[in-house]
Amino acid sequence: AYLYEEPSRTFSEYLLIPGYSSTECIPVNVSLKTPLVKFKKGEEPSITLNIPMTSAIMQSVSGEAMAKALSREGGISFIYGSQPIGSQCAMVSRVKAFKAGFVPSDSNLRSEDTLSDLIALKKKKGHSTIAVTEDGTSSGKLLGVVSSRDWRPSRTPLDTPIYQLMTPFANLVYAKEGITLSEANDSIWEHKLNSLPIVDEENHLKYFVFRKDYDCHKDNPDELLDEKKRYRVGAGINTRDYKERVPALVASGADVLCIDSSEGYSEWQHLTLSWIKEQYGDQVKVGAGNVVDKEGFLFLAESGADFVKVGIGGGSICITRETKGIGRGQATALLEVAKARDEYFQEQGIYIPICSDGGIVLDYHMTLALAMGADFLMLGRYFARFDESPTEKVNVKGSYMKEYWGEGSSRARNWQRYDLGGDETLSFVEGVDSYVPYAGPLKDNLQLSLSKIKSTMCNCGALNISELQKKARLTVVSSTSIIEGGAHDVLLKDSQDSLKK
Ligand code: MZP
Numbered sequence: 001a002y003l004y005e006e007p008s009r010t011f012s013e014y015l016l017i018p019g020y021s022s023t024e025c026i027p028v029n030v031s032l033k034t035p036l037v038k039f040k041k042g043e044e045p046s047i048t049l050n051i052p053m054t055s056a057i058m059q060s061v062s063g064e065a066m067a068k069a070l071s072r073e074g075g076i077s078f079i080y081g082s083q084p085i086g087s088q089c090a091m092v093s094r095v096k097a098f099k100a101g102f103v104p105s106d107s108n109l110r111s112e113d114t115l116s117d118l119i120a121l122k123k124k125k126g127h128s129t130i131a132v133t134e135d136g137t138s139s140g141k142l143l144g145v146v147s148s149r150d151w152r153p154s155r156t157p158l159d160t161p162i163y164q165l166m167t168p169f170a171n172l173v174y175a176k177e178g179i180t181l182s183e184a185n186d187s188i189w190e191h192k193l194n195s196l197p198i199v200d201e202e203n204h205l206k207y208f209v210f211r212k213d214y215d216c217h218k219d220n221p222d223e224l225l226d227e228k229k230r231y232r233v234g235a236g237i238n239t240r241d242y243k244e245r246v247p248a249l250v251a252s253g254a255d256v257l258c259i260d261s262s263e264g265y266s267e268w269q270h271l272t273l274s275w276i277k278e279q280y281g282d283q284v285k286v287g288a289g290n291v292v293d294k295e296g297f298l299f300l301a302e303s304g305a306d307f308v309k310v311g312i313g314g315g316s317i318c319i320t321r322e323t324k325g326i327g328r329g330q331a332t333a334l335l336e337v338a339k340a341r342d343e344y345f346q347e348q349g350i351y352i353p354i355c356s357d358g359g360i361v362l363d364y365h366m367t368l369a370l371a372m373g374a375d376f377l378m379l380g381r382y383f384a385r386f387d388e389s390p391t392e393k394v395n396v397k398g399s400y401m402k403e404y405w406g407e408g409s410s411r412a413r414n415w416q417r418y419d420l421g422g423d424e425t426l427s428f429v430e431g432v433d434s435y436v437p438y439a440g441p442l443k444d445n446l447q448l449s450l451s452k453i454k455s456t457m458c459n460c461g462a463l464n465i466s467e468l469q470k471k472a473r474l475t476v477v478s479s480t481s482i483i484e485g486g487a488h489d490v491l492l493k494d495s496q497d498s499l500k501k
Helices: 064-073 085-100 115-125 181-190 221-226 242-252 267-280 294-303 320-324 330-348 363-371 442-459 465-471 479-485
Strands: 014-017 053-055 076-079 129-133 142-147 195-199 205-210 234-237 256-259 286-291 307-310 354-357 376-379 393-396 399-405 433-437 473-476
Touching: 014 363, 053 064, 064 076, 064 085, 064 442, 076 085, 076 256, 085 242, 234 242, 242 256, 242 267, 256 267, 267 286, 267 294, 286 294, 286 354, 294 307, 294 330, 307 330, 330 354, 330 363, 363 376, 363 442, 363 465
Parallel strands: 053 076, 053 376, 076 234, 234 256, 256 286, 286 307, 307 354, 354 376
Antiparallel strands: 014 473, 129 142, 195 205, 393 399, 399 433
């Protein structure tokens, strides 16, 4: 066996040494913008995050409410993949549809009507989406739906025929084309949907019909013109059913995918990435992982990953290290993979962002992870504590808690995540079912954490993440100085404070 000379270390074993901060170095000047997917030297990544935060691909963390709340703050959630394809896609499309708030319309146009007719009707009805039927009535065959997204009055001549404006913008298989608007509306009500995607014979999306009472009036429909007002959302996939799951998620509007697995250095991931890239080229962005060393990173980079997740066995609910004796201290893993990412960029001119996944307990661990080279972070326990996580808030011995369980626990039964192609009956648990202290709304907590990150970055003289990575100086701390770092030799008045951290 090969023996590494250095022990593998965790975040709590390091501290940042402050650097010079100029008067420019104030939190308000700090940008936390970061790339989510790979890009070539000199080019911009096609997806960037305004904050380096993603929520874990877990049943107990990333549902619709989490996705909306985190996207609103500038991060992204990966909707958990340990559920049937249909329900995962429904979650994704509801997140995508929500903020745009398109309304369906019973105000019909014919395809030969023009943009000025559309504008007149839109003004009259206040609708941002208008159905186009064959004969202009709701019982006529539905020809398409024109949404505000297609409507660019300043750039489009007013006599443009409507049919030229009709473009699909998302997809989910529910209804075949050829139905009437009233049938579409009935179906929406019957199935309690917000929207009904209409597909052709080959299941390609033609357009969407939206629910009548869908409220677009809170947003100015004209602002919906640059996609920016739609929430961003990611989705987890696995190396088993990807040939069905990926097309469905793409069609539902997922912005980015990520293979959710405890072990990324595997041919299964290579096959999955290759298939996705063959089918979609660069159109579909997909992350892979998890790895903990240079070899794993290079393998996934060469296989086509758009980002690589780092971390095995460090998750708060994870017992992989205890169960199988594999894993690596998160700090050591991150430092090695970040170095490999930088070398790869130097040699190949392609920057592949890395994500530090799992094991972040204290807010300063976030800054450490970024300083050690992470482009963004994935957190489970942290987000599970908030109102927006999909789990129950329960009272345990007088304190409010939220439930939080691992994907490898018997509760989640996400065996695909750990699957090596063996006998399913011999699967064993690698995660636990637990409680975490309830912490209130995401926004307040996240803002506080981000403020701590920005403040520390200023102490290191860094105004953005890449500057932090270049300027940061880290020191390993002895066990005695770890004790010195907390409150010590005093009697704490409020012992609850330790829980709130
Ligand atoms: P944490 O933020 O709670 O410390 O860790 C969350 C991460 O733990 C997830 O993103 C995932 O990589 C990992 N995870 C999820 N379930 C398990 C498990 O059951 C697990 N073992 O290790």
